[in-house]
Amino acid sequence: METILGFDFGIKRIGVAMGNTLIRQAAPLAVISAQANDVRFAEIAALIEKWGPVRFVVGLPSHPDGTPHDMTARCRKxxxxxxxxxxxxxELVDERYSSAVIQAKRGEIIDDKAAAIILQQYFETL
Known part of the structure; x- marks a missing residue:
């Protein structure tokens, strides 16, 4: 059994999900709202220490036709x-349609739920 952390990268927030290869179910874990990279990566380091993942999954956005845009490059970085x-x-996972799956209430932070959808898409390819 291997633990995996999934990420929905955003400029304002990063959604984080976790799951494992045994049950192949992703669950929302955290939303990192820090703006400074050092603080963001310190929060990620704390999650890594707590959960001990063996790999990461990052959602890779693109236009509906698959062509890259500004956020594509940011997510790769x-x-x-x-x-x-x-x-x-x-591992990079196509996240083009993950946002459409989530119907959020006004003002609700959904980044961790989006990360769970991205990670679940990864599990479905295993």
Whole structure:
């Protein structure tokens, strides 16, 4: 059994989910709201210490036709930073339609739920 952390990267917030390869079920875990990279990565480091993941999954956004946009590059950079800082493998998962699955109430923070959908999509490919 391996624990995996999933991420929905955003400029304002990062949603985090966790799951394992035994039951292959993702669950929302946290929302990181810090703006400074050092604080963001310190919060991620604390989650890594607590849960002991063996890999990360990061949602990769793109236009509906699959072409990249500004956030595509930012998410790739975030994935590279995760790998560089924590020396764990990172898988990128197409997140084009994950937002459509979540129907949020006004003002509700859904980033951790989006991360769970991204991680669940990864589990479904195993």
């Amino acid at each position: 975030f994935a590279n930073q995760l790998h560089g800082r924590f020396n764990l493998p990172v």
